[in-house]
Amino acid sequence: MILSLNIAIIGLLFWVFYQDLKEREVMLLLFLGLLVLGGFLHSQFQILELFLIHISINVTVVGCILLILFLYTKWIMKKQLFEAFGLGDLLFFLILAVSFPVPTFLVVFSSSLVFAYIVYMAVRPSLKEQTIPLAGFQALFVLLIMVSNLIFNFTDLYRI
Template structure:
């Protein structure tokens, strides 16, 4: 079990460093995060499947509203992966679905966006690119939260 925790944390750091440096992540990292997450969560498969479905439902609803809004604004269908949202970001948020109950997934989603914007603005002089490494910054926040949840017993955010 410890190996799975270490693997999950290592994958989160790898996402952070790859997204920070290259603005893309290897497709195997979200897959590994999902598999490690699925392994370390100690719930019955039926309950875990329900958690994943609810979290993915929220994420897909949010993504659909974003696509609809951007398409209505430009008066043509707009592919969000070309200008606004990376495929790595999508895969990352899908991969972390097993780690949270729905309300905590929603909170993490919102706070990870705020965290990413805050880091982007705070590191404006260091970051030369205009794009935000959303998956990377979100992975860094999740890394911090998992470490916190492992060390402290009160108010856990993740299911770990």
Template sequence: MIVIFKLLLATALVIIFVQDVKERQVYWFLFPLVGVCCGILHFKSTLTELFLTSCIINFSFILFLLMVVKVYSKFKLNLKLKDVFGLGDLFLFLALIFSFSSISFIITFIFSLLFSLVLHQFNYSKKNHNNVPLAGYMCLFYLFTYLGYWSGLIDSVYNI
């Protein structure tokens, strides 16, 4: 049964990556699918109390991050949040809340943002889009993270 959720998660992450990079549009139902699959895999690997605590802390981290982006976009860039940050990015952030324990989540989330920045710098000159396919790049990073964990290269993502 767990294998089905792993396959669904990997497939959804790949589809989000491809759609976001090519079209800058992603099917909305993929984000809840990612959230449910991440949540089930995390829930099955830890205690209920730890799962709920991690989700609350992860949500708080995302909320803080979004507030910082909102303040920065308003005062520094003089733009509205919707002009700086895509709805798909928000949906992915919310779906990933259920993915890992808090420390692992914060570390993987920050490194996925750095990965997205580096990847976009390499691809920026080749594209004619002005925006970054953040959700797509992050999905690619999370796919690599999950594959590393499932193959045994990464020791644990649920206990740290």
């Protein structure tokens, strides 16, 4: 069952990557599927109280990042938040927050942002739009992590 969940999540992550890169918008159903499957997979490795504590901490971290981003876009960029940051990106942040325990979330989240920046800088000349498909690049990163972890079993992503 765990392997089936991982394969389903990997498929959805690929679809998010593909849609975000090609169309610059992702179907809400994909995000909801990832949220449910990622949260369910995470919950299978934690007792309920610890699972809820991890989600609370992760969502608080995302909230702090969004507050900083909101203030930056308002005062420095002189734009509204969602002119500079997509709703899909926010939803993907929340998917990561629900899908992993705190230590894994912090590493995967921060590494995926660095990965997204590096990939964007590498492919920027070939992109039609000059916006970053952040959710897509983060989905690609998580997909690569999950596939490599399934093949090589580097670490247990869900146990602390």
